[in-house]
Amino acid sequence: MADENMRPIVVKRIKKVAGGHHGGAWKIAYADFVTAMMAFFLLMWLLGSTAKGDLNGISEYFSTPLKVAMAGGTGSGDSSSVIKGGGADLTRRNGQVKKGDIDPTSKTYNLEAAKAQVARAEAERLESLKQKIESVIEVNPLLKKYKNQLLLDITSEGLRIQIVDEQNRPMFALAKAELQPYTKDILNVIGMVLNEVPNKIGLSGHTDATPYFSDAGYSNWELSADRANASRRELVKGGLGDDKVLRVTGVASAVALDRKDPFNPINRRISIIVMNKRTEEAVQRDAAALEVPAQQAEAAAQDASAAAGGH
Known part of the structure; x- marks a missing residue:
């Protein structure tokens, strides 16, 4: 009886394992x-x-x-x-x-024909400007009185407007660059009309062959240049843009209007050139600044400094 009480009790626990689960990776x-x-x-x-x-x-x-x-x-x-x-x-x-569809074949352009077309268009514009100024002169009573002193023509440089002297009606005071009142009126009207075109303007002053000298060496050359510049100022006062003036020169009596009589009062005049494109490009090209290499400029500055110090 005692042996039966001392017998060990063994408990068997059976673990049930369900079927293995493989997840959803196979679906992906x-x-x-x-x-x-x-x-x-x-x-x-x-x-x-x-x-x-x-x-x-x-x-x-x-x-x-x-x-x-x-x-x-x-x-x-x-x-x-x-x-x-x-x-x-x-x-x-x-x-x-x-x-867009384009022509696969190459196209060639005639440069000379294009330039000629531009020149024709510009010539027509200058001719139209000439007619407009002439009509303004006819309509304006003030300018009509001085019609004989206003000469308009087309030259190789463009439209030329010349304001000339008459025997009893000079544009300037005698031997001076002072504009007469009626000359100012003429230039004011012309300046207003010329400002409506894109062309650049050039002015030149002319005198007759009558000698003129002063003690300071002031001659017809200086007088013609001063008269041209005085005319420029009056054109600007009349409405012309100051940046439209490209050239102001004085030529004294070197280019006479009446070559047979260099003392004719008509030779005393102001010439206004409404430049065409070719003339404008030529003036700008001739007036282009000369570029001096930096080394040459530095060497010239050193030479000038040394010469000044030695002197």
């Missing part, structure tokens, strides 16, 4: 496989249904994509595409340089 792999197969069959369908020209366009685009997209030129393209060389119509073999 299967979905990727189905997607890849779908893309493959879609690609095969597109290749089978695409025309030969489309295939060539696709092949050419992927062979040189940067050249076609950035520079245009040879390559598939469509004029409706914003990107050069791109577009929905891949049957086009030539890339698009700009929006």
